[in-house]
Amino acid sequence: MAKTLIVGGGVIGLLSAQLLAAQGEEVLLVERQQLGAESSWAGGGIVSLLYPWRYSPAVCALAHWSQAFYPAWGERLRDSTGIDPEVRATGLFWLDLEDEQQALDWAREQGRKLTPVNIEKVAQNVPALGEGFRRALHMPGVANVRNPRLLRALRATLAESANVTVLENTEVSGFLLQAGCVLGVNTSHGELRAERAERAERVVLASGAWSGELLTTLGLELPVEPIKGQMILYKCAEDYLxxxxxxxxxxxxxxxxxxxxxxxxxxxxxxDKAPTNTALASLKASVQELLPALAGAEVVGHWAGLRPGSPEGIPFIGEVAEFPGLWLNCGHYRNGLLLAPASCQLLTDLMLGHTPIVEPTPYAPAGRLG
Known part of the structure; x- marks a missing residue:
């Protein structure tokens, strides 16, 4: 019997399912296409906020918890599935920041390692770097994850879980209500409540940029909108960067x-997720500036994804008071891969009545929905 029905098969939905299943919960996960085929697959996989000093404490709290979680998580997934998500601590250089002093002040206050580096030393570490940069900050230990492989490992983990059922190519169009409570969903294949049960105990909305559209069927306005992001991919020697x-x-x-x-x-x-020539030209111009030797190299991949944009990038995590039984885990903007471990653990804590890993109030839907 599925007690929790999760709508959305990106990294947030997949990890929510894994964590709930690990606590003995029965889970039914519904995805409108193939698992992980939207923004989770399309992202870069940096295990850090791009500019952490510009974010609210609420986002930073989730980011810091997740950063500590990632290395061991990657090892566990590799050992249990044979699929290596490649969580690699490469470090990160920020070049010519306009708010460099703010960044240094933040690092000092937070006890984070962030140091100014002579640009000549950066060039020694990155021989391919373009000329014209003047200043640099460096944070060691910042990792990146090979997100398509992370998704494959998560999928393999769920496939081995006896208490998780996955339905792909099943689009959700609305929610099933009884006495004001959410007890299931309407889908392209009919109603889904819970296998051999009258109702799901909980429905989790983790549909990324599409979450707002689904909530409108309940008369609620979720301030989450699609923000398109395009990327390009090159293939170089393994030691190029x-x-x-x-x-x-x-x-x-x-x-x-x-x-x-x-x-x-x-x-x-x-x-609209179609890659564009305008974006391609813009990204190539950035390559010309950052890594000039790549300017004439073949682009082996160019794609677009839709981020779930939200106010200040603060995700919505918690139960919707107006509709008991409906929980949100969405609105992570451009940090879904980074924030997934903490977000999904917080959701699990709140659902099961455990002590939450962080103070949950900033992420609660209450007072944030229209």
Whole structure:
């Protein structure tokens, strides 16, 4: 009998299912297409906020918890599934920051290692770096994760779980109500409550950029909107780039096998996910600036994803008071992969009545829905 029905098969939905199942809960996960095929797959996988000093304490609290969780999590997934998510601590250089002093003040207050580095030393570490940069800050230990492999490992974990059922290619169009409580969903294949049960005990909405559309069927306004992001991919020698670099809003991320991701754009284009020549030209211009030797190299991948944009990037995690039984875990904006461990653990804590890992009030839907 499925006690929890999760709508959405990205990293948030998958990890929520895994954590609940580990606590003995029966879970039914519903995804409108293939698992992990939306923004979770499309993201860069940096295990850090791009500019942590610019975020609220609420977002930073989830980020710090997740950063500590990732290394051992990656090892456990690799050992249990044979799929290595490649959680690699490469470090990160920020170049020519406008708010460098704010960043240093934040690091000192938070006890984080962030140090100014002579630009000549950066060039020694990153021989391919373009000229013209003047200043740099470095944070060691910042990792990145190979997100498509992370998703494959999570999928394999759920496939081995006797108390998780996954339904792909099943689109949810609305919710089933009884006496004001949410007890299931309407789908392209009919009503889903819980297998061999009258109702699901809980329904979790973890549909990323599509979460707001589903909540409108209940007359609620969730301030989550799709923000399009495009990236390009190069294949280089494995030692071409040893660390992540970020300058003027664009980043380069090295993978273990020599692939390098460069991203990303921020576009308000509704639910349009089509890659564009305009974005391609913009990203190539960033490559020309960051890593000039790549400018003439072949782009082996170019894609777009839709981030679930939310006010201040603070996700919605908790039960919707107006509709008991309906829980949210959505609105992570551009940090879904980073915030997933803490967000899903917090959701699990709240659902099962455990002591929450962080103070839950900033993420509660109460007072944040229209």
């Amino acid at each position: 040893s660390t992540m670099i970020l300058a003027r809003g664009r980043y380069a991320i090295p993978r273990k096998d020599g692939h390098i991701l460069v991203g990303s754009t921020l576009e308000h284009a509704g639910f």
